Amino acid sequence: MSDVRNAEVQRGDWNYSATIGLGFLTLISSINYLDRSLLGLALPAIKAEMHVSDTALGLVSGIAFLLFYSLLGIPLAWAADRWSRRNIIAIGLAFWSLMTMATGWVANVWQLALTRFLMGAGEACGIAPSNSMLGDLFRDKRRPLAMSIFGAAVSISSILFFPLMGWIGQHYGWRRMFMAAGLPGIVLALAFVLVVREPVRGQSERSTISAAREPVIATIRFLFGSRTYLALVATATFMGLNVFAAGIWIPTFLQRVHGMTIAETAALIGPLRGVFGLSGVLLGGFAIDRLIRRQSHWRTTLPAIACFLVVPVELAFLLSNSRSVWVAAFASSSFLVLVHQGPLFAMVMSVVRVRMRAVAVSVLVLFSALLGQASGPAIIGALNDGLASSFGDNAIRFSLLVIVASAFAAGVCLLIAGRYLEADIARAQGSAG
Secondary structure (H helix, E strand, C coil): CHHHHHHHHHCCCCCHHHHHHHHHHHHHHHHHHHHHHHHHHHHHHHHHHHCCCHHHHHHHHHHHHHHHHHHCHHHHHHHHCCCCHHHHHHHHHHHHHHHHHHHCCCCCHHHHHHHHHHHHHHHCCCHHHHHHHHHHHCCHHHHHHHHHHHHCHHHHHHHHHHHHHHHHHHHHCHHHHHHHHHHHHHHHHHHHHHHCCCCCCCHHHCCCCCCCCCCHHHHHHHHHCCHHHHHHHHHHHHHHHHHHHHHHHHHHHHHHHCCCCHHHHHHHHHHHHHHHHHHHHHHHHHHHHHHCCCCCCHHHHHHHHHHHHHHHHHHHHHHCCCHHHHHHHHHHHHHHCCCCHHHHHHHHHHCCCHHHHHHHHHHHHHHHHHHHHCHHHHHHHHHHHHHHHHHHHHHHHHHCHHHHHHHHHHHHHHHHHHHHHHHHHHHHHHCCC
């Protein structure tokens, strides 16, 4: 079996095992994004049924989900750096899919918070082990493209699944929407185990090494000694706030400010975010894949430019009353907002040792989740309630300006990362033994 695997490595990155693995991981990630984003679509209906404030909904959608998601990420990543990443991902997928289905039966906001806690625990099994697997399937120079394809999961979810769930929610209620969303994940978990095999550690470095297992404390010390890694953590935190807070509150923004129904909201958001997001993440990946062959600084420069361009288009989306303007601005934002994702995770894989990859991603997710993604929905929910007496339904326009500031800050952090990238890649490679 090892001879077959080594032969596949020699044929190049895009062999059968790598391609099928990338395909399954991308599909699983699309289910991940669907299940976590459905609550944003359902918030107005849940608010009307359960009579809770925007502040409470912001806490449930953000902190309730992300507390377990982020805190369990490090021990699960530690396990993924030692045992089968494929099996960890499959178990997590089946569990969070069950919790998605259970959301359809909640009777009050406390039960809703519980299902979000447990869904976050399941989804913690996804991103770090997946990135670690991809780090072994694709070489350093090919990772930005592979990670960008993996990052297209958001767009796949938006194009294929989000409008369908909106239609179900409109015609059969928000509870049936969650039940319908959870079932495919259970089937996919079984198929993943049957079809995809665990890649050999270090095979992308053209050596199927059995690298020493790194103690957690030593791993954390190494990570925090990398200036590039710290800048990437900050980038992920700011863009996590932007993407997650927008995903939770923009459906409510469209329903409150522009008077759209749940089905109309899903039908608009899904295709626009999906098609333009897919175009942005893939074109960004292809562009960086080509540009870094000439000058390596494009790994950080291109995503930074995309983050800076998010600022004016999101201002136009939030503040314009012209449908043609805010629709075009939303499409432009969707194109730009995920360009950073593939290159960011590819750089994380490059500045850490082989046996640190899953933990490196999980630490990044911890900070991104607790400081960015969890705080974003809660801050905006609290601002909605605080500004409602002065601006009514338009309060959410001004609350969402938080996401504009976070995109600008992320661009600055990417430029900082670029200053130290080459030195920290050499540091990781020089200490690999």
